[in-house]
């Protein structure tokens with residue numbers, strides 16, 4: 416893992432903006448998640464939605480992680496990139512018939528409603544197979560994170576609520592072409608209150624598991640979803656998230672059940688820190704009260720700041736020796752929300768200065784668009800520069 420400014424000369428020859436992925440850091444992160452997971456007996460499924468770059472998926476699948484998909488295309492992409500089909504779980508409130516049919520044979524459909532359970536049963540029956548299903552539960556746990564990335568509250572559209580548990584158990588016992596394998600939870604994303612939020616999730620998961628077991632439904636796994644937060648403020652200080660804290664919290668709060676495995680589905684914590692969006696300063700606009708640095712990356716390349724007011728650290732790759740100045744760093748898109756950061760103190764920059772928008776590996780490229788008919792940012796990988 417090298418400091419980004421070490422790539423400055425190589426980057427200067429490339430058209431901006433582009434995503435840069437530090438594949439050495441990704442490998443280190445995957446190694447660490449594996450180490451911590453095996454210590455606590457946890458089975459990790461990478462949440463593909465966070466980043467679908469094939470090169471990154473190959474690194475993650477080669478390390479032996481399973482995959483968590485939320486669309487039929489994600490299931491296909493995961494299979495193409497080396498994840499065994501029987502290590503893929505599939506969630507999502509709106510699975511289509513075609514997506515269900517094509518995914519038959521996966522490790523588990525994380526079923527989000529009673530009606531979906533009946534639909535999967537009918538489709539599996541029509542194909543002459545039995546589908547493994549796990550129930551996605553809405554546990555009523557507040558993730559203490561941004562409301563757009565909170566998923567485990569009754570107000571959110573995900574999963575089954577307690578009033579539906581008895582009907583779900585009855586249905587599972589009656590239907591012939593689905594086989595119950597476990598329970599699935601996911602309370603939210605960018606969770607930094609790790610012990611409190613995941614501790615509560617485990618307590619609820621245990622109560623709900625007791626209910627389904629009391630109905631004679633054995634649990635092969637309990638899937639606790641993803642959500643571990645990353646350090647967006649100081650990514651160089653914490654390039655690898657604290658998987659040990661997350662997994663030890665699970666081990667301390669979820670009583671072990673013989674024959675029941677524990678799954679997790681990290682997305683952001685695997686890929687966020689290895690990615691940067693590299694952009695160039697196009698123009699400096701001096702105003703009486705502030706100075707704008709207009710860059711060539713826009714909200715179409717990385718929408719998190721415009722969508723959630725998310726913070727990304729911005730580093731200058733050219734700034735050695737320059738004195739610091741405050742800028743509002745803004746993109747080229749015709750929207751006032753196309754702002755990377757206000758009052759950011761960085762070394763004085765000018766037309767052509769390269770900036771790196773950090774921690775952009777998760778929910779960056781995957782959420783990009785061609786709004787304003789702009790090009791999508793291509794991807795480059797550190798291992799290609801380090802040869």
Ligand SMILES: Cc1ncc(COP(=O)(O)O)c(C=O)c1O
Nearest residue numbers: 462601604641642680681682683
């Ligand atoms: C069902 C499910 N699992 C896992 C994840 C991954 O979450 P994160 O990237 O916060 O780890 C998500 C993200 O929203 C999700 O919806």
